[in-house]
Amino acid sequence: MDQAVTFITLGVADVAASRRFYVDGLGWQPLFEVPGDITFFQVGHGLVLGIWGLDSLGDDAGAPATPGTPFALASNVGSVEAVDAAVERARPAGATVLREPSWHEAIRIYHAYVADPDGHRWEIAFNPGLSVAEDGTVTLA
Amino acid sequence: MDQAVTFITLGVADVAASRRFYVDGLGWQPLFEVPGDITFFQVGHGLVLGIWGLDSLGDDAGAPATPGTPFALASNVGSVEAVDAAVERARPAGATVLREPSWHEAIRIYHAYVADPDGHRWEIAFNPGLSVAEDGTVTLA
Numbered sequence A, B: 001m002d003q004a005v006t007f008i009t010l011g012v013a014d015v016a017a018s019r020r021f022y023v024d025g026l027g028w029q030p031l032f033e034v035p036g037d038i039t040f041f042q043v044g045h046g047l048v049l050g051i052w053g054l055d056s057l058g059d060d061a062g063a064p065a066t067p068g069t070p071f072a073l074a075s076n077v078g079s080v081e082a083v084d085a086a087v088e089r090a091r092p093a094g095a096t097v098l099r100e101p102s103w104h105e106a107i108r109i110y111h112a113y114v115a116d117p118d119g120h121r122w123e124i125a126f127n128p129g130l131s132v133a134e135d136g137t138v139t140l141a
Helices: A015-025 A054-061 A080-093 B015-025 B054-061 B080-093
Strands: A007-012 A030-034 A038-044 A047-053 A071-076 A096-104 A109-115 A121-126 A130-132 A138-140 B007-012 B030-034 B038-044 B047-053 B071-076 B096-104 B109-115 B121-126 B130-132 B138-140
Touching (some): A007 B121, A015 A038, A015 A047, A030 B138, A047 B138, A054 B071, A054 B096, A054 B121, A071 B054, A080 A121, A096 B054, A121 B007, A121 B054, A138 B047, B007 B015, B007 B054, B015 B047, B047 B054, B080 B109
Parallel strands (some): B007 B047
Antiparallel strands (some): A007 B071, A030 A038, A071 B007, A096 A109, A130 A138, B030 B038, B038 B047, B096 B109, B109 B121
């Protein structure tokens, strides 16, 4: 198993509701979709996120997929204001705000957590100690 | 919420056991770690994966994190043989093989699914219809 992630697939209860959240609510642009079944979005350099029925995901994996919140995805942005703006955009789209934007003093990150209609968690963060070189190498101060 | 993923954090029951799986078992190189607390790995261009206690992740998010298998991460590789090799590397490391490598005839992908010690699912896939341009743009045929 290579030290590489190329796809992230979120299992959702209702693909239409999930698509409305990401596309209509947040304004994301689909990369490719099979209507009513799966929608893919490009979310990074060579990186794709898919939303797919929990049942379909379980069938594909060969073992039932179960709901839960054992992970978080993060979208890092460039400023405190960008974190605030992202949360204010997500709220009316139907996101549940789990943590309002605030400074995490111990690690000096300004962040918030929101959940999509299935509870999948997104951290929106401004981390002054994070940098990404042109070749994609990440540095965490 | 930008159409971008920069961090993926997996909530795990036992950070030491999870670290053994990824570092000792799979041979992954940590990017940065706080011993006993969190380990980060670079898993793509500007993309980081962290393994962190489920309790810590819940505290950070402002709402308890619960176990479940509502998602899958995928690592795309370049050939059928590379899929087989990745599964044979993961098995002795302690991965549970949920789906042995095989062709998914309908979508013409050769793939397997394995689960880490917490059940977090990884698809290892060879997709001849997938290409990534130099600038990171993904094409799905």
